[in-house]
Amino acid sequence: MTSTMFSFGAFNPVDVRENLDYNNQLDEKRTGxxxxxxxxxxxxxxxxxxxxxxxxxxxxYQLPNQQExxxxxxxxxxxxxxxxxxxxxxxxxxxxxxxxxxxxGVQHGEDEKEKQCPFSLTSLELLKSYEHRSxxxxxxxFVEPSSNTALNGLTxxxxxxxxxxxxxxxxxxxxxxxVGDPLTAFGHSYxxxxxxxxxxxxxxxxxxxxxxxxAEKVHYQQFHRASKLLNQCDYLCSNKGNQIQRLIFYFAKxxxxxIDRGSGRIPVNACRKGWKPDPQVQMMCLxxxxxxxxxxxxxxxxLQFAGVQAIVENVADxxxxxxxxxxxxxxxxxxxxxxxxxxxxxxxxxxxxITAVGTSSKHLIDETGERLANFAQSMSLPFTFKSVVxxxxxxxxxxxxxxxxEEAAVVYSQFFLRTxxxxxxxxxxxxxxxxxxxPRAMVVAEVEANHNSPNFVNRFIxxxxxxxxxxxxxxxxxxxxxxxxxxxxxxxxxxxxxxxLATEGEERTVRNVKIDVWRAFFARFSMIEAELSSSSLYxxxxxxxxxxxxxxxxxDMNGRCLIVGWKGxxxxxxxxxxxx
Numbered sequence: 001m002t003s004t005m006f007s008f009g010a011f012n013p014v015d016v017r018e019n020l021d022y023n024n025q026l027d028e029k030r031t032g033x034x035x036x037x038x039x040x041x042x043x044x045x046x047x048x049x050x051x052x053x054x055x056x057x058x059x060x061y062q063l064p065n066q067q068e069x070x071x072x073x074x075x076x077x078x079x080x081x082x083x084x085x086x087x088x089x090x091x092x093x094x095x096x097x098x099x100x101x102x103x104x105g106v107q108h109g110e111d112e113k114e115k116q117c118p119f120s121l122t123s124l125e126l127l128k129s130y131e132h133r134s135x136x137x138x139x140x141x142f143v144e145p146s147s148n149t150a151l152n153g154l155t156x157x158x159x160x161x162x163x164x165x166x167x168x169x170x171x172x173x174x175x176x177x178x179v180g181d182p183l184t185a186f187g188h189s190y191x192x193x194x195x196x197x198x199x200x201x202x203x204x205x206x207x208x209x210x211x212x213x214x215a216e217k218v219h220y221q222q223f224h225r226a227s228k229l230l231n232q233c234d235y236l237c238s239n240k241g242n243q244i245q246r247l248i249f250y251f252a253k254x255x256x257x258x259i260d261r262g263s264g265r266i267p268v269n270a271c272r273k274g275w276k277p278d279p280q281v282q283m284m285c286l287x288x289x290x291x292x293x294x295x296x297x298x299x300x301x302x303l304q305f306a307g308v309q310a311i312v313e314n315v316a317d318x319x320x321x322x323x324x325x326x327x328x329x330x331x332x333x334x335x336x337x338x339x340x341x342x343x344x345x346x347x348x349x350x351x352x353x354i355t356a357v358g359t360s361s362k363h364l365i366d367e368t369g370e371r372l373a374n375f376a377q378s379m380s381l382p383f384t385f386k387s388v389v390x391x392x393x394x395x396x397x398x399x400x401x402x403x404x405x406e407e408a409a410v411v412y413s414q415f416f417l418r419t420x421x422x423x424x425x426x427x428x429x430x431x432x433x434x435x436x437x438x439p440r441a442m443v444v445a446e447v448e449a450n451h452n453s454p455n456f457v458n459r460f461i462x463x464x465x466x467x468x469x470x471x472x473x474x475x476x477x478x479x480x481x482x483x484x485x486x487x488x489x490x491x492x493x494x495x496x497x498x499x500x501l502a503t504e505g506e507e508r509t510v511r512n513v514k515i516d517v518w519r520a521f522f523a524r525f526s527m528i529e530a531e532l533s534s535s536s537l538y539x540x541x542x543x544x545x546x547x548x549x550x551x552x553x554x555x556d557m558n559g560r561c562l563i564v565g566w567k568g569x570x571x572x573x574x575x576x577x578x579x580x
Contacts, residue, residue: 005309005535159201160567161243161468167197168208175209204244207236208464211248214255215460223263230255239486243475247468250494257502258456289491292484294332296477298547302564303414303445303574304333305539306532310576311410312340313533314441318408319350324401324439326430327416328356331368335375342379352376355386355401362389393426398436411442417518418446421511431525435579441530442577446518448563448570451500452511463500467493469569476549515561515573522577529560530576537562540574 159167197205210233217226230252237248260266294300315321321341323334334354341349354372356365369385376383388400403409411434420427434442449466453459470493478485499510519529537555540562544550554565561575 005312005538159197160569161247161472162465162567162569164201164204164244165208165464165468168205168212171205172209172212200242203236204242207233207244207248210236211251211255211464214252215457218255218258218262219457219460221262223259226255226259230259239489240480242480243468243471246489247464247471250467250489250497251464251501253494254498254501257498261502287487289484289487290330292478292482293488296547297473298544298550298553299473299564299566299572302540302543302553303562303572304336305543306536306562306574307412307414307443307445308333308336308340309536309539310441310443310532311337311412313535314410314576315408317347319347320353320404320407321349321351322353322355322401322403322407322409324355324357324409324411324434324437326357326411326413328354328358328365328368329414331356331372333412333414334372338372338376338379338381338383342381349381351382351384351407353384353386353407355388357396358387358389359391359393360389362387365389393420393423394429396430396433398433401437403437409437409439411437411439413442414445415447417444418512419509421452421513422506422509427521431522435525438579440578442527444518444573444575444577446515446573447512448514448565448573449512450514452513456501459500463497465569466571467497469566469571473552473566473571476552477547514570515558515563515575518575519559526580527577528580530578531560532562532574532576536574540564 210229214226214229214233217223217229233248233252237245237252239246239249241249257266311323323337325331325334328334331354338352341352354369356369358365365387369387373383373385386402388396390396390400417427420430447466450462451459451466453462471489474485474489496510499508522529540555544553544555547553552567554563554568556563556565556570558573561573563570564572564574
């Protein structure tokens with residue numbers, strides 16, 4: 001296959017949006033076995049500027065050809081098994097005991113009716129699952145975040161949200177193992193390791209610790225005590241404060257609802273009528289906040305440019321290209337592809353066909369098709385658009401896509417497969433249809449997080465770290481008073497956090513899993529992961545460098561999958577799969 005790379009300079013997604021007249025827009029892998037002290041110490045000296053010296057130097061990095069260790073596929077689509085096997089509470093306590101000279105336990109003066117149990121938040125899930133970024137992913141890392149030091153080099157770098165959360169976890173362990181009542185813990189003298197924190201960082205760490213205490217009580221259904229602790233959180237957090245205060249604000253709201261549901265204050269029927277995100281509507285409705293998110297944060301653009309590069313390479317010898325998009329959204333990614341194909345001087349593109357799949361919002365999908373058709377016409381690119389809208393994913397059939405044998409077909413899935421995790425039969429049905437289509441490649445962009453555990457504590461920890469990175473990123477790119485930022489945090493992040501933490505069963509529709517789970521799932525359909533080319537990685541790196549705070553983004557390889565992160569915390573993934 002000829003390696004064809006389009007020029008980044010020709011494509012500006014912001015300009016493309018203006019030209020299109022957009023007015024409104026699966027399992028965790030454990031890492032090294034460091035001790036608690038080693039994990040903590042590594043967090044205070046990692047600031048280094050390892051940015052690439054030049055764009056050309058990026059080309060020297062090659063992806064490793066590693067044998068993938070697939071997870072067991074037995075009952076993989078069972079709702080309970082989309083989660084990594086978590087250690088038992090007893091095992092966690094034994095591990096912690098090995099790291100400390102004294103036993104871990106909660107010794108609260110609670111009502112006798114409330115359980116006196118140690119909390120699994122003190123397990124290695126909190127610390128060892130979020131080790132120093134150099135140990136976090138299995139694979140080669142080629143871009144690290146640089147220091148948050150001011151240009152004059154005199155300002156002390158501030159800690160990331162992930163580090164604040166991890167330090168709060170250490171303090172939580174110290175508090176619950178040595179202090180009788182957590183309400184008086186904030187006057188406790190912590191280890192000298194925390195003396196380097198600024199006054200604000202200490203307050204942030206204490207606020208996170210308080211949230212951990214609330215989660216402990218919620219986990220053991222000690223709702224009265226949890227409510228009292230949560231009231232203190234409410235006084236200290238704010239949706240207009242710094243990233244930690246805003247993060248805690250939305251987690252506190254989610255825990256309030258969790259308590260109300262668990263204590264029966266919200267009737268069962270009312271629970272069933274609660275907020276349920278419709279991914280199709282969310283992707284198709286082009287709001288000002290979504291446009292701002294796309295323009296001012298690099299993650300989506302990084303995956304789009306890298307993904308388009310992979311498509312260009314997989315259809316390099318084709319004159320007719322058929323793209324099947326499972327979640328087209330605004331369609332801006334296809335304007336990038338159009339410009340890439342139009343610039344192919346070695347062959348004449350006879351047709352670009354895009355088929356958009358949906359289960360709702362047909363009129364919005366068709367409007368996107370009209371905008372794309374106008375854009376293609378402006379570039380003199382032969383183009384057709386087709387919408388395949390069915391009432392249910394189970395109704396998708398191969399013949400609906402009208403695949404021509406002369407076409408080079410590719411499937412593009414951006415943040416769609418995760419929406420089917422609550423309905424495993426729908427996910428399997430979709431993959432069987434795709435297998436019959438037999439595309440040259442399937443490009444998959446997904447959230448790199450495990451928010452599908454049946455265990456509340458595991459979901460809480462994963463969500464806290466993940467959304468901590470998201471709020472931290474918004475702090476870097478957008479002002480605190482920015483209305484778009486507040487909308488993103490409230491309408492999207494806040495509602496997703498609430499769904500992850502406060503709901504169970506069918507109501508819990510926000511379910512993300514990591515790349516290892518997707519690998520195991522795709523293996524069931526005789527799919528193997530293809531290698532992302534250095535050109536695709538180059539595109540992602542170029543996009544990253546175009547953002548002022550892009551230096552805090554990280555690009556890591558997990559096997560052959562690209563992981564885009566924020567200050568080392570994985571955020572999104574991009575992978576290419578092919579049928580054998």
